[in-house]
Amino acid sequence: MIPGSFDYVTATSLPEAVTLLEQYGDDAKILAGGHSLIPLLRFRLASPSILIDINRITELEYIQETDGVLHIGALTREAELDSSTLIRNRYPILLDTSTGIADPTVRNWATVGGNLAHGDPANDHPATMLALGASVVAVGPDGQRVIPVEEFFTDATFETTLHSNEILTEIRVPAPTEHSGGAYVKLERKVGDYAIAGVAVYITLDDGGLVATAGIGLTNVGPYPIKARPAEQFLLGKPLDDAAIHQAADLAAAASQPTSDIRGPAEYKRAMVRTLCVRTLRKALTRIH
Numbered sequence: 397m398i399p400g401s402f403d404y405v406t407a408t409s410l411p412e413a414v415t416l417l418e419q420y421g422d423d424a425k426i427l428a429g430g431h432s433l434i435p436l437l438r439f440r441l442a443s444p445s446i447l448i449d450i451n452r453i454t455e456l457e458y459i460q461e462t463d464g465v466l467h468i469g470a471l472t473r474e475a476e477l478d479s480s481t482l483i484r485n486r487y488p489i490l491l492d493t494s495t496g497i498a499d500p501t502v503r504n505w506a507t508v509g510g511n512l513a514h515g516d517p518a519n520d521h522p523a524t525m526l527a528l529g530a531s532v533v534a535v536g537p538d539g540q541r542v543i544p545v546e547e548f549f550t551d552a553t554f555e556t557t558l559h560s561n562e563i564l565t566e567i568r569v570p571a572p573t574e575h576s577g578g579a580y581v582k583l584e585r586k587v588g589d590y591a592i593a594g595v596a597v598y599i600t601l602d603d604g605g606l607v608a609t610a611g612i613g614l615t616n617v618g619p620y621p622i623k624a625r626p627a628e629q630f631l632l633g634k635p636l637d638d639a640a641i642h643q644a645a646d647l648a649a650a651a652s653q654p655t656s657d658i659r660g661p662a663e664y665k666r667a668m669v670r671t672l673c674v675r676t677l678r679k680a681l682t683r684i685h
């Protein structure tokens with residue numbers, strides 16, 4: 397389908413983008429990689445009167461680790477995560493996530509910031525960022541806010557706590573500590589598809605080998621990205637043995653809220669959350685040194 401008509405401006409700096417957002421208000425939409433927004437326009441599920449293109453704000457494209465935090469600029473493309481040595485060596489859970497998104501053509505454009513700002517429960521980064529305990533940085537006319545990802549998604553589909561006059565500028569992920577590891581496993585109908593279900597896990601063990609922190613996020617099994625809190629709570633203080641892994645997977649499945657659709661019946665998806673959670677916890681365990 398052909399989108400409705402809209403105006404188009406490019407911003408070359410963050411202050412300019414914020415000013416443009418202020419000027420056009422709720423009628424404006426930020427354009428990043430465009431791989432979620434353009435389909436929405438074409439199906440006329442969104443009809444902004446103006447697009448503010450931020451692709452020339454190159455200062456928003458970076459991946460760097462400083463002071464125990466990984467900083468990912470919002471305009472960083474998935475392909476840059478795929479090819480980053482830092483990500484490959486230190487954040488394999490992020491590599492699991494980016495390489496499972498769509499196909500290389502999409503990943504050359506799609507941005508990490510756009511993946512989160514879109515608020516789509518089918519997108520893969522939300523679950524991973526929930527598991528990692530990440531935060532996002534939002535910049536608006538009143539300055540900067542740091543929002544924990546668990547407070548970023550609301551219980552409405554495609555809704556976040558980002559204000560309409562704010563731009564998501566950065567994602568912050570705590571750097572790995574000793575005895576920590578994570579993984580993301582996604583089940584898809586065919587390569588390049590959105591998940592039937594996906595599970596992200598990030599675990600830290602204490603010196604005695606018991607679970608000190610646990611993060612578990614679920615993809616595409618509810619109206620919003622789900623943080624499986626009962627499963628996380630259950631694991632605390634336990635050894636990550638088979639019994640604990642299966643019990644946590646049952647709790648994660650119980651926390652999912654799938655509906656039946658072209659990707660399968662709800663019961664099948666819930667069963668897949670259970671299976672994927674077992675696999676993901678085992679994979680995370682192999683990455684803990």
Ligand SMILES: Cc1cc2nc3c(=O)[nH]c(=O)nc-3n(C[C@H](O)[C@H](O)[C@H](O)COP(=O)(O)OP(=O)(O)OC[C@H]3O[C@@H](n4cnc5c(N)ncnc54)[C@H](O)[C@@H]3O)c2cc1C
Nearest residue numbers: 426428429430431432433498506507510511513519520564
């Ligand atoms: C064929 C295909 C397959 C796909 N498969 C997957 C998949 O398997 N898994 C997956 O996770 N994703 C998938 N995607 C989605 C893709 O990853 C999207 O590109 C991504 O979700 C959105 O990023 P974007 O940069 O394209 O954002 P855009 O489409 O440009 O924007 C999306 C939304 O976020 C807003 N936005 C973007 N950036 C910012 C910002 N910095 N600040 C504030 N608001 C912002 C926009 O205004 C818009 O509302 C697929 C897309 C396609 C076309």
